[in-house]
Amino acid sequence: MSKIIINxxxxxxxxxxxxxxxxxxxxxxxxxxxxxxxxxxxxIVEPEAIxxxxxxxxxxxKLSFHNNNKQIQFQIVYPEQAxxxxxxxxxxxxxxxxxxxxxxxxxIEWIVPAGLxxxxxxxxxYQPEAAGxxxx
Numbered sequence: 643m644s645k646i647i648i649n650x651x652x653x654x655x656x657x658x659x660x661x662x663x664x665x666x667x668x669x670x671x672x673x674x675x676x677x678x679x680x681x682x683x684x685x686i687v688e689p690e691a692i693x694x695x696x697x698x699x700x701x702x703x704k705l706s707f708h709n710n711n712k713q714i715q716f717q718i719v720y721p722e723q724a725x726x727x728x729x730x731x732x733x734x735x736x737x738x739x740x741x742x743x744x745x746x747x748x749x750i751e752w753i754v755p756a757g758l759x760x761x762x763x764x765x766x767x768y769q770p771e772a773a774g775x776x777x778x
Contacts, residue, residue, distance in 0.1 A: 645683065645685050646680065646683065646684045646685070646742070646743025647684060647685045647687060647692060647693065647696050648681065648685070648687075648743045649687055649689040649692045649698060649771060650686055650687065650689065651776070652698055652699045652742075653684070655720065656677070656699070656720075656733055656742075657678075659721060659733065659734075660677060660678060663734065668721070673739070676736075676739060677733070677734070680739060680742065680743065684743050689776040690771070690776065694766070694769055694771070694772035695745045695746040696743065696744070696745050697741045697742055697744055697766060697769075698718075698742070698743075698769055698770060699719070699770070699778070700717060700719060700768075700775075701717065701718055701769045701770070702716070702717045702766070702767040702768040703715065703716065703718070703765070703766055703767065704763075704764045704766075704767060705761050705762065705764060706762050707759055707761055708749075708761070709759045709760075713764065715729060716729040717729060717730045718731055718733055718738045718742065719732060719733070720732070720733060721733065721734055736753075737761075740761070741763065744763055746764070746765060746766055747763060748762070748763050749762045
């Protein structure tokens with residue numbers, strides 16, 4: 643699979659969120675390290691240069707699970723904006739961590755309670771950068 647792409651603002655804000663969360667112990671060291679590893683392996687670009695088919699912060703994505711063909715849709719947000727009832731999932735959640743920086747049609751292996759499954763990014767319904775919303 644190709645290298646993930648993250649815009650410079652998302653990179654800085656996610657790193658700050660991780661540092662804040664570690665300070666307040668609201669993220670486990672395991673989850674923090676996993677997300678930092680993803681960030682550090684990413685190609686960093688300016689917000690205006692991010693392709694419109696890449697999952698970024700505040701993107702609304704539609705996914706399907708290979709094991710049962712179930713589809714879900716949610717928005718990836720910063721921890722303080724997370725609200726499951728509004729389908730807003732924190733970047734600290736394992737599924738959001740797994741998706742950030744990947745593209746439409748990418749397939750990602752993900753561990754669910756039943757074991758390993760593959761998820762596919764079917765569609766990015768909204769991506770802030772593609773809509774010209776660079777300061778969300």
